[in-house]
Amino acid sequence: xxxxxxxxxxxxxPESNEDMKNTIINEKYIFNILQKTQSPGAEKxxxxxxxxxQKKGLSLSDVGYLVNLNDRALLxxxxxxxxxxxxxxxxxxxxxxxPLYVSDFCVNDCDYCNFHKRNTFLKRTKLSIKGVxxxxxxxxxxxxxxxxxxxxxDPLYNDIGxxxxxxxxxxxxxxxxxxxxxxxxxxxxxxxxxxxxxxQAKIGTYQLFQxxxxxxxxxxxxxxxxxxxxxxxxxxxxVFQAGIDDVGL
Numbered sequence: 178x179x180x181x182x183x184x185x186x187x188x189x190x191p192e193s194n195e196d197m198k199n200t201i202i203n204e205k206y207i208f209n210i211l212q213k214t215q216s217p218g219a220e221k222x223x224x225x226x227x228x229x230x231q232k233k234g235l236s237l238s239d240v241g242y243l244v245n246l247n248d249r250a251l252l253x254x255x256x257x258x259x260x261x262x263x264x265x266x267x268x269x270x271x272x273x274x275x276p277l278y279v280s281d282f283c284v285n286d287c288d289y290c291n292f293h294k295r296n297t298f299l300k301r302t303k304l305s306i307k308g309v310x311x312x313x314x315x316x317x318x319x320x321x322x323x324x325x326x327x328x329x330x331d332p333l334y335n336d337i338g339x340x341x342x343x344x345x346x347x348x349x350x351x352x353x354x355x356x357x358x359x360x361x362x363x364x365x366x367x368x369x370x371x372x373x374x375x376x377q378a379k380i381g382t383y384q385l386f387q388x389x390x391x392x393x394x395x396x397x398x399x400x401x402x403x404x405x406x407x408x409x410x411x412x413x414x415x416v417f418q419a420g421i422d423d424v425g426l
Contacts, residue, residue: 201410202390207237214241222251226258232266274323274361275316279304279343283329285365285401289388292329294401303334306346313350313357323359325384330365330402337371340364341378348379361425365403366412372419383416384425385409 225239280303283292328335344360359381
């Protein structure tokens with residue numbers, strides 16, 4: 178069982194092999210749990226929070242009770258426990274990265290995004306490698322050590338060769354103030370072969386937004402290649418198969 182499906186093991190409730198092949202998020206199963214866990218009692222919530230403090234994981238039913246929680250005092254207790262667990266695991270640590278928008282050419286037409294192809298008022302821009310290096314110098318001089326590079330989805334303007342060339346260019350910039358130590362990447366869901374090329378370019382974290390896991394809502398707001406829900410939600414599986422082991426969800 179690979180990491181992706183291990184991570185999703187509680188989201189599966191397959192009735193057949195076909196269900197397992199085509200479904201990762203079982204909406205009916207999740208909504209059922211949310212329905213059954215309404216109006217949680219105080220003792221139930223306290224039991225779940227005591228369990229949470231052990232840092233051994235919660236069941237979907239446990240999470241359902243917490244999601245349905247409305248009591249102010251119990252919510253304060255929930256946030257206190259969450260803060261305690263976070264501090265025990267991560268300590269007093271914040272990590273900053275600077276977003277670097279490299280190209281806003283995009284073939285998608287998603288309703289919420291300024292890159293959408295209906296936006297004819299936008300003058301599309303794609304940085305040259307020289308332009309990328311100039312931006313990196315500015316960011317390094319501003320004190321940044323980590324970058325998240327952003328590209329619209331466009332197989333003509335933003336092909337994987339261009340993306341990896343940009344990553345290598347960023348790492349190549351070394352000035353008196355320092356250099357970028359980690360290049361995180363946000364590009365559209367793609368193939369195992371392309372993810373392997375990102376790995377070879379020494380990608381930091383691969384980041385991909387899902388926006389919504391609700392299938393009908395996802396379909397409503399996305400138009401173009403990104404409307405393919407299965408392509409999007411299985412992307413991290415392909416990322417792991419390509420050897421990248423650090424992902425942002």
